[in-house]
Amino acid sequence: MSTNVITGASSGLGAEMARQFAARGHDLGLCARRVDRLDALRAELLAAHPGIVVHTAALDVTDDAAVQTVFEKFRAEFGTLDRVVVNAGIGHGAALGTGGHAANRRTALTNFVGALSQSEHALAVFRAQGHGHLVLISSFSAVRGMRRSMTTYAASKAGVAALAEGLRSERIPGVDISLICPGYIRSEMTEAQADRAKFMVDTETGVAAMVRAIEARKAVAYVPAWPWVPLAVAMKVLPLSIVRKLT
Numbered sequence: 001m002s003t004n005v006i007t008g009a010s011s012g013l014g015a016e017m018a019r020q021f022a023a024r025g026h027d028l029g030l031c032a033r034r035v036d037r038l039d040a041l042r043a044e045l046l047a048a049h050p051g052i053v054v055h056t057a058a059l060d061v062t063d064d065a066a067v068q069t070v071f072e073k074f075r076a077e078f079g080t081l082d083r084v085v086v087n088a089g090i091g092h093g094a095a096l097g098t099g100g101h102a103a104n105r106r107t108a109l110t111n112f113v114g115a116l117s118q119s120e121h122a123l124a125v126f127r128a129q130g131h132g133h134l135v136l137i138s139s140f141s142a143v144r145g146m147r148r149s150m151t152t153y154a155a156s157k158a159g160v161a162a163l164a165e166g167l168r169s170e171r172i173p174g175v176d177i178s179l180i181c182p183g184y185i186r187s188e189m190t191e192a193q194a195d196r197a198k199f200m201v202d203t204e205t206g207v208a209a210m211v212r213a214i215e216a217r218k219a220v221a222y223v224p225a226w227p228w229v230p231l232a233v234a235m236k237v238l239p240l241s242i243v244r245k246l247t
Contacts, residue, residue: 001052002133003078005029005071007061007118008088010037012187013137016207017085022049024215029074029081031059032088053078061088061114068121075125083133084122085214086115086160095148104152111156112163119163123172131174135214136164140183140228143235144243157181168219179220180210183228199227 008014010032022045038056057070094100126132139157146154164179185206213221222228
């Protein structure tokens with residue numbers, strides 16, 4: 001089985017991905033800012049799947065030097081890195097010009113600049129060893145620009161999508177690039193939307209769709225497929241006046 005590194009693994013989609021990859025027998029390198037949660041998750045995974053290896057590390061993905069150090073640590077511990085899942089992200093934000101600049105800036109730095117740093121250092125490992133699978137977690141919101149508090153978040157995730165496409169176009173020998181665009185999946189980030197968001201699915205169901213797409217090494221996947229695949233097609237061509245009513 002492969003060695004999978006997951007950033008932002010202390011909660012939400014990252015933690016559930018760890019559980020589902022562990023159930024498939026994969027070794028795991030888990031990193032996030034909240035080390036206490038990582039330690040609890042590691043204990044849970046090893047108790048349920050004693051045949052796997054799980055290493056953890058504290059990581060703030062906006063710290064470029066720390067990203068490099070942690071990825072090199074995992075490579076040294078495992079001997080190889082087969083897959084890196086660029087998952088760490090936040091969803092803070094406010095309408096631009098309304099005093100929420102600090103929150104918007106944190107979101108942009110974490111979601112895009114952090115993803116850029118993770119991609120840089122993961123690909124350095126992959127190029128050196130001649131193989132690897134880089135998975136970038138974007139969002140359905142990357143399809144079109146969003147308004148108000150979602151503007152910066154959607155823009156940051158659109159940047160992640162463009163990054164994935166550029167890397168895929170490069171055709172790095174031995175390296176696969178996957179872009180995963182989740183729709184509404186229940187997590188700590190989406191909890192405030194849970195009662196009003198249409199098509200929200202529970203964490204386990206949504207992440208199962210993500211993991212299947214990752215394991216299949218799909219180039220681009222909107223998950224769960226229904227209704228997000230047809231909605232993605234429609235959103236790309238609808239006039240902005242209609243998009244505004246839907247978001």
